[in-house]
Amino acid sequence: MPNGKTVIVVMGVSGSGKTKIGKLLSEKLSRPFYDGDDFHPEGNIKKMSSGTPLNDEDRKEWLISLNKLAVDHRDKGAIIACSALKKNYRSLLRAGMGNCMAFVYLNGSFELIKSRLEKRKEHFMPIDLLKSQFAALEPPSKEITVSIEKKPEDIVKEIVKQL
Structure with a gap:
């Protein structure tokens, strides 16, 4: 396991490539991949689908379930895609x-992310909510940060190098 980090959370706003990069990282590191979106309660999905941003209370149950997933995979490892926009969300995770x-x-x-979301049709996250995600975003200062302007394979190489 790189540097003893068994569970890796791939984070960022909607459309930043969390699922794509998470799946590639999962293959590279031979760890199972989990998309945090699959763990949202139905109420959260309905709220986002209607164009209403989630608040901290909406996210709490979801983050707790993702933390349980991480703890369950602490020994064998996992890759989890999760927006983790705020510092306190990352603390919960x-x-x-x-x-x-x-x-x-x-x-x-x-x-860049807006242009990606405009091409994406199968996701419940409307583009209008992207502004609210950027408004809520508290970029981490002590975590691995990679630019999404590179090719996915190059992003994964950079992540593995930094791990």
Whole structure:
């Protein structure tokens, strides 16, 4: 396991490439991949689908379930895609994990991510909510940060190098 970091959370706003990069990282590191979106309660999905941003209370149950997933995979490892926009969300995700969790922040401009979301049809996250995600975003200062302007394979190489 790179640097003892068994669970890696690939984080960023919607459209930053968390699922794509998470799946590639999962293959590269031979760890199971989990998309945090699959763990949202039905109410959260309905709220986002209607164009209403989630608040901290909406996200709490979801983050707790992702933390449980991380703790369950502490020994064997996992890759989890999760927006983890705020510092306190990352603290909730890290609870009980000690130094076994790393965050990888997929950093990109509003314009680049907006252009990606405009091409994406199968997702419940409307483009209008992207502004609210950027408004809520507290970029991590002590975690791995990679630019999403590179090819996915190059992003994964950079992540593995930094791990």
